[in-house]
Amino acid sequence: xxxxxxxxxxxxxxxxxxxxxxxxxxxxxxxxxxxxxxxxxxxxxxxxxxxxxxxxxxxxxxxxxxxxxxxxxxxxxxxxxxxxxxxxxxxxxxxxxxxxxxxxxxxxxxxxxxxxxxxxxxxxxxxxxxxxxxxxxxxxxxxxxxxxxxxxxxxxxxxxxxxxxxxxxxxxxxxxxxxxxxxxxxxxxxxxxxxxxxxxxxxxxxxxxxxxxxxxxxxxxxxxxxxxxxxxxxxxxxxxxxxxxxxxxxxxxxxxxxxxxxxxxxxxxxxxxxxxxxxxxxxxxxxxxxxxxxxxxxxxxxxxxxxxxxxxxxxxx
DNA sequence: CAGACAATAT
DNA sequence: TATATTGTCT
Numbered sequence: 001x002x003x004x005x006x007x008x009x010x011x012x013x014x015x016x017x018x019x020x021x022x023x024x025x026x027x028x029x030x031x032x033x034x035x036x037x038x039x040x041x042x043x044x045x046x047x048x049x050x051x052x053x054x055x056x057x058x059x060x061x062x063x064x065x066x067x068x069x070x071x072x073x074x075x076x077x078x079x080x081x082x083x084x085x086x087x088x089x090x091x092x093x094x095x096x097x098x099x100x101x102x103x104x105x106x107x108x109x110x111x112x113x114x115x116x117x118x119x120x121x122x123x124x125x126x127x128x129x130x131x132x133x134x135x136x137x138x139x140x141x142x143x144x145x146x147x148x149x150x151x152x153x154x155x156x157x158x159x160x161x162x163x164x165x166x167x168x169x170x171x172x173x174x175x176x177x178x179x180x181x182x183x184x185x186x187x188x189x190x191x192x193x194x195x196x197x198x199x200x201x202x203x204x205x206x207x208x209x210x211x212x213x214x215x216x217x218x219x220x221x222x223x224x225x226x227x228x229x230x231x232x233x234x235x236x237x238x239x240x241x242x243x244x245x246x247x248x249x250x251x252x253x254x255x256x257x258x259x260x261x262x263x264x265x266x267x268x269x270x271x272x273x274x275x276x277x278x279x280x281x282x283x284x285x286x287x288x289x290x291x292x293x294x295x296x297x298x299x300x301x302x303x304x305x306x307x308x309x310x311x312x313x314x315x316x317x
Numbered sequence: 318c319a320g321a322c323a324a325t326a327t
Numbered sequence: 328t329a330t331a332t333t334g335t336c337t
Contacts, residue, residue, distance in 0.1 A: 107327095107330055131320060146319085151330060154322065184328065319337100326332070 108148045112191035117141065118152060119192045127198070158182075159189045160198055 110118075121138040122130040132150040139149070162182065 104331090110330080133319070147331075150320080151332085155330085157321085181328080188329090321337085322335090324332100324334085327330090 105143075105145070108144070110152060110188055112188065114141065115152075115188055116192040118149070118156070119194065122153075122156075123195045123198070155185060156189060159186065160194070163194070 108114075117139050118135065121135045125134055125138060130153075132146045132153055135153065136144050136146050136149045159182075
């Protein structure tokens, strides 16, 4: 059953990650060992993009989902902050001393929330202006790169195209056998409402049009990005982790998983020829009480990814 | 350089 | 599988 998307817009903002949460997600779940092993540091010479690592003792709330989706927020540990920020200097102007060139960011996990933000951004920009860079800026999600968006956008466009073809052709559509891959990805895309005009450009949406959208200004700009590390294991590469207190979401026995954490404070300099307003409040990409389960359905695959973000207090409008 | 897009890689 | 990366063209 689908929800009526009649009025998704009015609540558009409300569903965004609440400003309330600037929080603790910063707690990385990476064990110190691993962090060192990965030699997390200044990533590359890009003028943008930084990574931070945090080794605080993880006070995050243990166990919360489980299977039920309970949604009850156990205990917002809420530490005041206690974060020691490492001032990462930008690579620009200073580089060449780090072997860390091959470091890779953790794979971004497109959670429904994050994807929604993406869709909102595209919707506001309009089809023509919706290009990776602008989308990225509008989303203003920490840690998001243009390439992340580009990749996602590419996929999203294919999705839209399929949707169009489907609804339009109806019968004689001989063009597209749905592949398993497509069906799978649809799930994510289906989790966010697709503005009518996406599918039918040039046609006004019935009884529903776009709002100018109000930027919610916030005095805070610090947000964390939702990112997830995919532990990349080579066929014979294994590492030992001792997790200290990391036992939260029922960790699979013997499973390896790490939480990555990308964060970037906006470059604070946007030389965009055009002023771009940010939609919604401050953004952090994360899922409220939402947990992406280990997708380890693949037998023998071996790759497990965990993604979850305990957001403390639920958002309220 | 930035973007679209297909193919390929992990 | 989902996302990243690469290559080519514009």
